[in-house]
Amino acid sequence: MQATATVLVYSDDANTREQVRLATGRRPAPDVPVVEFVECATPAAVLAELDRGGIDVCVLDGEAVPMGGMGMCRQIKDEVFDCPPVLLLIGRPQDAWLATWSRAESAVTLPVEPVEFASALASLLRQKSLQGA
Numbered sequence: 001m002q003a004t005a006t007v008l009v010y011s012d013d014a015n016t017r018e019q020v021r022l023a024t025g026r027r028p029a030p031d032v033p034v035v036e037f038v039e040c041a042t043p044a045a046v047l048a049e050l051d052r053g054g055i056d057v058c059v060l061d062g063e064a065v066p067m068g069g070m071g072m073c074r075q076i077k078d079e080v081f082d083c084p085p086v087l088l089l090i091g092r093p094q095d096a097w098l099a100t101w102s103r104a105e106s107a108v109t110l111p112v113e114p115v116e117f118a119s120a121l122a123s124l125l126r127q128k129s130l131q132g133a
Helices: 014-024 043-052 069-079 093-102 114-132
Strands: 004-010 034-040 057-061 086-090 106-109
Touching (some): 057 069
Parallel strands (some): 086 106
């Protein structure tokens, strides 16, 4: 198992980014690596970080402004080679179909519920480590 996993968190709202960090803690589950965060508040910053490489999972805020996480997800799935898995934060459970449209691998509702979020993030980290093996 790798020593750390890098998780990109995109939201224009610092409180949402903080909710993600607090829900994750040092690691979302005992069988996944310790998490390091890269926080982005703009779409341009997300693209720059993905171009730099080394991102294991993206957490995108579907309610972000000026570009929501769903549109950002769809764009990176089209434009980024070997795009990392995406966990989408959605405003309502009824928006799950939009998460599917965006091609996100997983979605949870806002506000972040720590157990649900950590479970979804850990699942994506496990999948990522299996793909890399």
